[in-house]
Amino acid sequence: MSMNEFYTLNVNGQPMQVQDSWVGESLLYVLRERLGLPGSKGACEQGECGSCTVLLDGQAVCSCLVMAATAVDSTIVTVEGLDAHGAELTDVQDAFVQQGAVQCGFCTPGLIVAIHHLLEENPQPSELEVKEAISGNICRCTGYGRIFAAVEQAVAVRKASRTS
Amino acid sequence: MIVAKSLDAALIALREHDDARVIQGGTDLMVEINFNHLKPTTMVSLRHIPELRTITRPDGNTISIGSGVPYSQLEIEPVASVLPALAQASRTVGSPQIRAAGSLGGNLGTCSPAGDTLPVMFALDADIHLQSSDSHRTVSIHQFMTGVKRNVKRHDEIITAVDFPIIDGWQGYSKVGVRNAMVISVASACLVADHKSGDVRLALGSVGPTIIRCRETEQWLKDNASLTHNSVISPDIAREFGARASRECSPIDDHRSTAQYRRHAISILAARLLQKAYS
Numbered sequence: 394m395s396m397n398e399f400y401t402l403n404v405n406g407q408p409m410q411v412q413d414s415w416v417g418e419s420l421l422y423v424l425r426e427r428l429g430l431p432g433s434k435g436a437c438e439q440g441e442c443g444s445c446t447v448l449l450d451g452q453a454v455c456s457c458l459v460m461a462a463t464a465v466d467s468t469i470v471t472v473e474g475l476d477a478h479g480a481e482l483t484d485v486q487d488a489f490v491q492q493g494a495v496q497c498g499f500c501t502p503g504l505i506v507a508i509h510h511l512l513e514e515n516p517q518p519s520e521l522e523v524k525e526a527i528s529g530n531i532c533r534c535t536g537y538g539r540i541f542a543a544v545e546q547a548v549a550v551r552k553a554s555r556t557s
Numbered sequence: 558m559i560v561a562k563s564l565d566a567a568l569i570a571l572r573e574h575d576d577a578r579v580i581q582g583g584t585d586l587m588v589e590i591n592f593n594h595l596k597p598t599t600m601v602s603l604r605h606i607p608e609l610r611t612i613t614r615p616d617g618n619t620i621s622i623g624s625g626v627p628y629s630q631l632e633i634e635p636v637a638s639v640l641p642a643l644a645q646a647s648r649t650v651g652s653p654q655i656r657a658a659g660s661l662g663g664n665l666g667t668c669s670p671a672g673d674t675l676p677v678m679f680a681l682d683a684d685i686h687l688q689s690s691d692s693h694r695t696v697s698i699h700q701f702m703t704g705v706k707r708n709v710k711r712h713d714e715i716i717t718a719v720d721f722p723i724i725d726g727w728q729g730y731s732k733v734g735v736r737n738a739m740v741i742s743v744a745s746a747c748l749v750a751d752h753k754s755g756d757v758r759l760a761l762g763s764v765g766p767t768i769i770r771c772r773e774t775e776q777w778l779k780d781n782a783s784l785t786h787n788s789v790i791s792p793d794i795a796r797e798f799g800a801r802a803s804r805e806c807s808p809i810d811d812h813r814s815t816a817q818y819r820r821h822a823i824s825i826l827a828a829r830l831l832q833k834a835y836s
Binding site: 419 | 599600604627651653655
């Protein structure tokens, strides 16, 4: 297996060099093992669980299914790079904490990214639209009730900040 | 890794590297690689090729969809009202994350009998455009897919687009799986009722080595019900249509389901689609 790939990825607004890598490496692997960004989680490695969700050119995708070397000239945003507007946590992360939407926490980064993407596209989602938007993110602990409550809180907080 | 910025660049790269494989969204190929079933040496990325991401209307009766247009674009306008069955099928692919990356080119390149959009191509008699560095050919979907994960595409060719005829009539897609989201089909069906010709066409997925066009069932319906766009399908006709379709497929037992259940599912899906088409 030749390790001769050299390329630059644009991650969270920074150009990041990838050196001596194998062509078949996934974006998830490169983010975690080569670029020091372990926020995106690896579980199923086949696009079924959503715990590795990142934004690629503004679209929520499974980073385990993106061949990293194809993501040159693209904009990548991981859970570490979501804009918290100067606060420690983003509004969605804060809502997860307040609503107790985290148990084991493994699915949480993927859900946070997916929900940020949803609220960018659709600031007032219906319950069905929320369910649809996170249908690719599997949580085996919470039963989702508190995750929906967290989304509801984030929607309300954003609405209040728009009208104030 | 060769990141092609144009179709020509990708075709030249394929011609020059015998070991090269193309990758678009990666939703199939990366699973193979992540599980060590495939160890690629040279890859040609099609992600940044604008020609593969276009939707055009080459003439009044055809819509041509670039092989790299993601499913998320096929669920919505301008495709959804022209090709509702394709929109429905695209909507059932994986999850939002998968639909943002996967495309028709991947469904065709992989050619799994469970590929969600393939029955739509078979029911609508779609044509596949194949381009190499020195030639272009158009192949009917019926000739394109030759078996489980087998097709007639040569190594030096890239699937560039799929042409769908625009029909005056009804079209729909149904799929059975273990749950609603994120599921690979156990059985699927696409039915097209062409009001101009009076023909009904039925294609089935996940119940044979290729997608199955139910030519005998279609002919039986034509011979036994003279259909116009305002016909009503009796429960007996629908049931017999479903039963005949289930006899025309050749499912197997596997980790996803049994042949017996798949046949049963097809009889229900086909009957329901027929009744929906004329309700």
